Amino acid sequence: MASTDKPESAYSSAPAGNDYSLFDFILRFLLFASSLVAVVVIATSKQTKTIGPIEREANFKNSPAFIYFLVAFSVSGLYSILTFLASISFLQKPDLKLKYLLHFLFWDALILGIIASATGAAGSVAYIGLKGDDHVNWNKVCNVFDKFCKHIAGSLAVALFGSVVTVLLIWLSAFSLHSRVPK
Amino acid sequence: MASTDKPESAYSSAPAGNDYSLFDFILRFLLFASSLVAVVVIATSKQTKTIGPIEREANFKNSPAFIYFLVAFSVSGLYSILTFLASISFLQKPDLKLKYLLHFLFWDALILGIIASATGAAGSVAYIGLKGDDHVNWNKVCNVFDKFCKHIAGSLAVALFGSVVTVLLIWLSAFSLHSRVPK
Numbered sequence: 001m002a003s004t005d006k007p008e009s010a011y012s013s014a015p016a017g018n019d020y021s022l023f024d025f026i027l028r029f030l031l032f033a034s035s036l037v038a039v040v041v042i043a044t045s046k047q048t049k050t051i052g053p054i055e056r057e058a059n060f061k062n063s064p065a066f067i068y069f070l071v072a073f074s075v076s077g078l079y080s081i082l083t084f085l086a087s088i089s090f091l092q093k094p095d096l097k098l099k100y101l102l103h104f105l106f107w108d109a110l111i112l113g114i115i116a117s118a119t120g121a122a123g124s125v126a127y128i129g130l131k132g133d134d135h136v137n138w139n140k141v142c143n144v145f146d147k148f149c150k151h152i153a154g155s156l157a158v159a160l161f162g163s164v165v166t167v168l169l170i171w172l173s174a175f176s177l178h179s180r181v182p183k
Numbered sequence: 184m185a186s187t188d189k190p191e192s193a194y195s196s197a198p199a200g201n202d203y204s205l206f207d208f209i210l211r212f213l214l215f216a217s218s219l220v221a222v223v224v225i226a227t228s229k230q231t232k233t234i235g236p237i238e239r240e241a242n243f244k245n246s247p248a249f250i251y252f253l254v255a256f257s258v259s260g261l262y263s264i265l266t267f268l269a270s271i272s273f274l275q276k277p278d279l280k281l282k283y284l285l286h287f288l289f290w291d292a293l294i295l296g297i298i299a300s301a302t303g304a305a306g307s308v309a310y311i312g313l314k315g316d317d318h319v320n321w322n323k324v325c326n327v328f329d330k331f332c333k334h335i336a337g338s339l340a341v342a343l344f345g346s347v348v349t350v351l352l353i354w355l356s357a358f359s360l361h362s363r364v365p366k
Contacts, residue, residue, distance in 0.1 A: 120303030
């Protein structure tokens with residue numbers, strides 16, 4: 001669409017705006033991919049073992065921290081799809097992008113808070129499962145449920161990557177906003 | 184100091200720039216206060232109880248999650264002192280502030296990631312201490328160490344408040360940057 005006022009055409013002629021949009025687009029795809037992998041890997045972590053006469057099951061649903069983790073990364077996955085699609089549509093329209101840069105930054109900061117706390121919550125429960133805690137007699141879990149713990153560890157690694165990507169997204173949006181402020 | 188180019192004087196004449204600096208200043212003070220309280224309350228949580236013939240102690244140092252929590256909020260406390268002092272010095276110089284707004288936003292995002300994950304990590308350990316986990320035979324701790332758990336809970340509440348303040352700081356910096364982009 002043809003713009004009517006001059007500042008907008010000044011933006012679209014700047015190549016820098018396009019470059020940031022491309023990075024934004026890549027980072028949002030990475031956030032989507034890592035959220036999806038984190039959710040799928042933790043959701044498929046169920047393991048059943050027969051110990052003596054009884055059958056015992058390790059399931060992420062038994063821990064509120066893992067449930068919060070799954071919900072948080074489902075939210076960030078959905079969020080990244082929406083903003084990924086928005087980011088694609090902005091690739092050709094850098095002036096439209098400016099309008100949404102602030103909204104992106106607002107939501108990115110919220111999502112960072114949610115997924116970073118979820119990664120911390122699930123990580124500390126996984127650490128107790130791996131090492132146990134002798135002071136309060138919390139026994140190790142991972143020596144029995146090896147496959148379960150491998151899934152949790154894999155999911156946590158991907159989640160940490162997703163959190164770093166979200167920090168980079170905030171940095172990119174901030175840098176992109178800052179580059180448009182007249183010096 | 185007298186500025187030589189006109190955009191700077193245009194900023195200093197805008198009252199909006201000053202208002203944001205004041206909010207920034209208040210939020211950084213709140214982050215400092217909540218970091219300090221969170222650190223002091225968790226550091227003083229030690230409780231000793233004699234159960235039968237043996238004396239048992241609950242100490243935050245026994246849990247890596249609580250140690251990470253203490254370190255994270257010590258870092259955010261120090262960071263908030265530095266940026267709080269910087270923010271005071273910018274109250275009278277909104278044009279100097281612009282130069283550092285981007286750096287503030289970068290570091291604020293990192294600090295948010297650190298303290299949100301620390302709050303999540305300590306929160307999930309505290310939850311297991313409060314409720315226990317029957318599936319893996321992790322017993323409750325808080326029914327014995329009541330004072331210890333009250334300290335942890337208080338520290339977590341203040342930590343959550345500090346995390347929200349950090350999100351607001353990012354929002355404020357983003358809004359402040361956005362308000363300087365010509366429409």
